[in-house]
Amino acid sequence: MSKIVIFGNSGSGKSTLAKELALKHNLAHLDLDTVAWKPISxxxxxxxxxxxxxxxxxxxxRSHWVVEGCYADLLSLxxxxxxxxxxxNLPVNACIENAKNRPWEPHKYExxxxxxxxxxxxxxxxxxxTARQDTFSKVAHEKLFADFQGKKTMHVSNNQFR
Structure with missing residues (x-):
């Protein structure tokens, strides 16, 4: 386990899982939110x-890393x-609940x-x-998952990896 990509809807637990894997396996962690946006409002x-x-x-x-995000266009790189x-691939209601309970993310918010x-x-x-058709959509993530030829896992609950 040395080069891992994690993706899914906002609130699905990507950052939490990436941080856990980075700590457990001494992996460098890249949150794509940090490289996707201009620093403007x-x-x-x-x-x-x-x-x-x-x-x-x-x-x-870096030779050992975990990269996570919801950007299919960046994930494809x-x-x-x-x-x-x-x-x-959590249900939308689980992602909403996670978002409501999310701890402060100082790298994203002041x-x-x-x-x-x-x-x-x-x-x-x-x-x-599930309705979008853009780079952040379920359909884009399903395509990334289907096209990947290596080891792949789909989680439909956060309980599966905790």
């Missing part, structure tokens, strides 16, 4: 080429180098209050996972 995606450069810099300097993929102020938008976003 309102948020705007970086060009894929810029995100790709950051991803390549991360991968080229990483997945060919992965030894294993994990698809957190405070817990700022994070909580974004919760209503996040829940709306999570709810649309």
């Amino acid at each position: 309102p948020p705007e995606r970086l060009p894929i080429s810029e995100s790709g450069k950051s991803i390549n810099d991360f991968l080229s300097t 990483v997945i060919e180098q992965a030894a294993e993929v994990i698809f957190l 405070s817990k209050e700022a994070q909580d102020a974004n919760l209503e938008m996040l829940i709306d976003w999570i709810t649309k996972y």
